[in-house]
Amino acid sequence: MPELPEVEVIVRGLNKKIRGLTISNIQINFPSIIKGMNPYGIRWFKGKTINKIQRHGKFISIEFVGGHKILMHLCMSGKLLVLPKNGELPKHSHLIFDFENYDNSLIFNDVRRFGKIIYSFAGDYLVDEKLSGLGVDPLEMTEEQFVEIIQSHRKMIKSLLLSQAVISGLGNIYVDESLFDAGIHPMNLSNEIEREQIIKLYHSIQKILLAAIEAGGSTIDSFRNEEGKKGTFQFQHRIYGKYGEKCPKCGNTIIKINVAGRTSSVCTTCQVPPAPRPTARVFRECWWGQ
DNA sequence: CTGCATGTTAGGTT
């Protein structure tokens, strides 16, 4: 569930709390979340000092002095918590780092265990592969870059915005919110959207992401920041998950549709659906039928 | 018990 704003909130919190600290101990409770190589090899990081923590799309990297990294993805229910070393450990805490001269531990916690941890000794190919497979960051892309990306694919806009290899960081919540804000139906084909509309979408995305970060992210169910606290941006959602309710712009009923395999909420008055396209099969059938 | 939700990936189809 954590998308760009939630991950950004966590990364900022971690930088404030654990940047510059040296790992004194690593406790591995559930090795299989450490994927792609020997999970216990992560103990190599004991004694290493954190240089900085960064966000890459929805990934979090902890970079150590010397350049080696631990890469993490929270997927749906993952949390990174900084909690008192001697306090009660929350259930589903799979990996715990202790630090020299610091009373708190960093805990990777994940109820569903979809989250991943990948580490790197020397530009390990797994870490590099993940990072190099990411598209542009929505907060760093330019208006022109965005227009170019949208126009160079012929794909349903929602599906395109969700493609991490093209634009990295957006998920179901912020795609629905941005498309609604810009007045674009999620099933519109990307290369059929007017330039003016694409630019409007660009600004909707930026505005919404920044506001969400400001509000500490959206807590729909499980998201918590590194202190275990909820975000408040869910109270500013206007369309996500609101099917059956009234559209805040026009008052019509918001409906639920499935796009790119995901539940989507749309107002068909404010977000005009594309004209239905005949599939090749339907076209053939019509041909034979006449 | 059933179905749904979430992000990603693998595998198959159009």
Added chain:
DNA sequence: CAACCTAACATGCA
């Protein structure tokens, strides 16, 4: 090849 669909993953919740 690009776009699209579905299943799988693990678990909690209604």
